[in-house]
Amino acid sequence: DQQVKQNSPSLSVQEGRISILNCDYTNSMFDYFLWYKKYPAEGPTFLISISSIKDKNEDGRFTVFLNKSAKHLSLHIVPSQPGDSAVYFCAATGGATNKLIFGTGTLLAVQP
Amino acid sequence: DTEVTQTPKHLVMGMTNKKSLKCEQHMGHRAMYWYKQKAKKPPELMFVYSYEKLSINESVPSRFSPECPNSSLLNLHLHALQPEDSALYLCASSPHLAGGDSGELFFGEGSRLTVL
Numbered sequence: 001d002q003q004v005k006q007n008s009p010s011l012s013v014q015e016g017r018i019s020i021l022n023c024d025y026t027n028s029m030f031d032y033f034l035w036y037k038k039y040p041a042e043g044p045t046f047l048i049s050i051s052s053i054k055d056k057n058e059d060g061r062f063t064v065f066l067n068k069s070a071k072h073l074s075l076h077i078v079p080s081q082p083g084d085s086a087v088y089f090c091a092a093t094g095g096a097t098n099k100l101i102f103g104t105g106t107l108l109a110v111q112p
Numbered sequence: 113d114t115e116v117t118q119t120p121k122h123l124v125m126g127m128t129n130k131k132s133l134k135c136e137q138h139m140g141h142r143a144m145y146w147y148k149q150k151a152k153k154p155p156e157l158m159f160v161y162s163y164e165k166l167s168i169n170e171s172v173p174s175r176f177s178p179e180c181p182n183s184s185l186l187n188l189h190l191h192a193l194q195p196e197d198s199a200l201y202l203c204a205s206s207p208h209l210a211g212g213d214s215g216e217l218f219f220g221e222g223s224r225l226t227v228l
Contacts, residue, residue, distance in 0.1 A: 032215030043116070043202050043219035044155065051214075089154060093215045099168065100217055102154035 003027045004092050006103040014111050019077040021106050023090030026071065031094030033066060035075045038087045038105070048075070052094070080110045116220035118203050124226045127193060133223045135186040135203030143167075143209045144186040145217060146178060147202040155202055161186060162209050193227045200224050 005024045013019045025033070031052050036044035050057040050064045050073065057064050063076045077084055090103040116137045125131050135144065143162050147155040160168035161180040169178075175197075177189040186203055201224075204217040211217055 032211070034214065034216055036219075041200075041222070041224070043118075043204075043221045046212075046214075046216040046218070049214035049216060093211060099157055099160070100211065100215070101157075104154050105152075 002104070004090055004101050004103040006088075006090055006106050008106050009104070010107040010109070012109045012111060013080045015082055016079045019075075019080045019084065019108055019110065021075040021077075021088050021090070021108065023073045023075075023103055024071060025073075025092055027092070027094075028068075028071070029094055030092040032092065033064070033073050034091045034093070034100070035062075035064060036089040036091060036102075037084075038089060044089060047088075077108075080108075082110045082112050084108060085110045116203055116205055116218050118201075118220035118223050120223060121221065122224045122226075124228065125190065125193065126228050127195070129193075130189070130191045132190065133188040133201055133203075133225070135188075135205075135220060136184055137205040137218070138184055139205065139207075139218070140183075141205035141207050141218070142183060143206045143211075144180060145204040145206075146186070146188055147204060147219075149200045149202060149222070159188075160209070167209065190225070193225075195227050198226045 034049040035047040038044045048062045066073045087105045089105045093100045146158040149155040159178040164180045179187040200222040202222045203220045206217045
């Protein structure tokens with residue numbers, strides 16, 4: 001049972017344009033939704049998160065939007081830079097056990 | 113010090129070997145985690161320690177044995193592993209079980225394990 005899903009395994013964007021990464025979830029008990037960035041052979045790095053009581057959180061070039069009624073969140077990166085090329089994992093936590101559950105990841109490639 | 117340090121970075125072992133993965137953090141975090149990540153898959157939770165006590169075991173086979181000797185250290189002892197156990201093993205920590213200020217965990221760079 002995949003509680004957190006990222007339906008796009010990959011995304012290619014031109015430098016300077018907007019990257020939009022999407023994530024869907026099924027468990028309405030999640031408290032926080034997080035985005036992690038991962039380079040090959042490295043551990044995931046926390047990027048940005050949003051509480052379930054908010055619908056938007058912004059940090060520099062990164063903005064996360066949460067639509068609770070649709071159980072959907074998205075990460076916007078603007079402007080995209082080549083250094084943003086990595087795998088992005090959506091994750092969620094909360095509920096009875098408070099475990100961090102990851103989505104399957106989206107490989108973002110930002111073309112110069 | 114805001115790092116989670118894992119050693120070794122790479123480990124190759126036979127199915128009859130006994131080895132250990134080590135994880136260390138000096139951020140004063142009281143929750144520590146082991147995750148396993150196979151290629152092109154998300155990290156999957158294995159164990160959670162809270163205040164040096166095992167809090168969650170995600171039905172992990174007994175050939176993986178975690179140990180938390182103190183609040184800064186987390187070990188994963190490996191014995192009689194199978195080739196399908198080859199993966200990236202990630203250690204993480206957080207101030208407490210609820211994660212950081214935004215629910216986040218802080219990950220190490222991982223230990224790449226190959227079982228022959």
